[in-house]
Amino acid sequence: MADAQIFTGKNVEEAIAEGLRALGLNQAEAEIEIISRGSRGIFGLGSEPAQVRIRPRQASAAPQFEATTVSAPPSLEAPQQHDAGDRPPAVSNAESISQSLKAADVVFTTAEAEGAEEFEQAETVEPSSAEEEEQLAQLASELLGNVVRLMGFEARVVAEWREPDADNEQRYLLLDLHGKDLNPLIGRRGDTLNNLQYLVRLMVNQRLHRWKNIVVDVEGYRRRRMEHLSQLALRSAQQVAQTGRALALEPMPASERRIIHLTLRDHPDVITESSGEGERRKVHILPRKSA
Template sequence: MEAKSERSVVVSGKTVEDAINNGLAMLGVRRDQVDVEIITEGSRGVLGFGAEHARVRLAVKVPAAPPVAETPPSPPKREGPRFRERRPAREPRHAEEVRQVEEVSVAEEARPAADVRETRIEPGEGTPEAVGREVLDELLRLMGVHASVDTYLGEDLADEGQPAPIVLNITGEDLGILIGRRGETLRALQYLVRLMVSHRVKHWTNLVVDVESYLARRRNALESLANRVADQAIRSGRTQALEPMPPYERRLVHIALRKHPRVTTQSVGEGERRKVTIVPKK
């Protein structure tokens, strides 16, 4: 089926595969949902010098509407003996209960998130947010990343009853490399910034580092996904499993459903395969 492109992004990585994974993380889609154009395959350089990252363009596919087929005229009905249509026997309930738990992917279920709520702030001299912005700007410069840093109160990142955190949001082009697989690179960058800022201001500072509001959009998508899959679990009467997630994202799913009257959540599995299951209450 012919497809046309609606969204696209140009990203880079150490290898072509790394660049593609960075782009998929930014767009929140699966590999089979994009067209990939390799701009440059990159090079390893000589003894580490002159190395160049691979760059690719990812374009999200949007299925074209199928052509409407004309319905041929129905042949005239002939009178004949009537037979009662036999309906297929219902599947026994016990067979339905022993089916394998279904695993739901965020990329499959994700829908466009609501607009990100944010309150812009101007950091004062010597404040943690001002130091954080200075530190992050310097780190980006040393990494060779051309981007700017804005500060705001992340209302969409605040837990219920907690104050909104101060967000250092990086904006620019080709920033998928800062997010990484499942947000691993972004979490490492945030940890480094917090450590350096806390050393400068002499107390621990809970700053959030984000890229193009990725964290807020991801949180909205996970909360929406959790509620939709909870509805599926209630309708089917079967446990539903989400795809494996890092601890921070599993926590968001547990929080989203902790007050749900008809389902409970559990984390199962080990290491990188650990995931959240949504269980209908009896």
């Protein structure tokens, strides 16, 4: 590859960022090839950096949306069967899938996809007709099904429009995956599932040029997680009310913290607040001061 250079980093995103910085390019001006996604190794041993090859995009090449396939990591070529409670193998696979999905943004992103964030961060969803909703459900289901199949899984996509709930402020399209041995698609605390959801939203939004609220789930995991968090919130609130001492929950993503806040919003004995930065941000449950 003429004029191409190889760059490394702890992960694909870091390697690409370093390469673009060194070459003075943005993603729309570069052709990026992922050589290796790297490896964390075992207990920090045998880790390998991610490698990418980058060169300036040829001026004669008209930018286009490259729907490059997402190849499954080697460890997922033949998914193994595990009991429902056998989480360690699933978590290991999930980390590999998560890295693939995060890298996928760059694999198929070109000049047309540079505006993805403005769709993802949109505050309102434009209303759609019943026909438009049906077409969107079909498009999103096909895209999700293709990605999952290319990752080495066999799954059926069940699409359903849902009204706002505790986890979504607006009407949304739920894509629920059903199949055998799909735990790796969930990942630790839903990390891989969230990456998969982001990928599907990005692909759909770039086709429509409009932000659509799409939620990806695996056999009702999000509903079960929401119920678990609500119960955790109520138990913790009862403990705080009885002891009079504040309680800090484990760090959670914003969507899960929101469930805790909403569950206890009208609780007579406690209030909630969040503190911390980034992945360490957590919810604190405190006794409600009497007037």
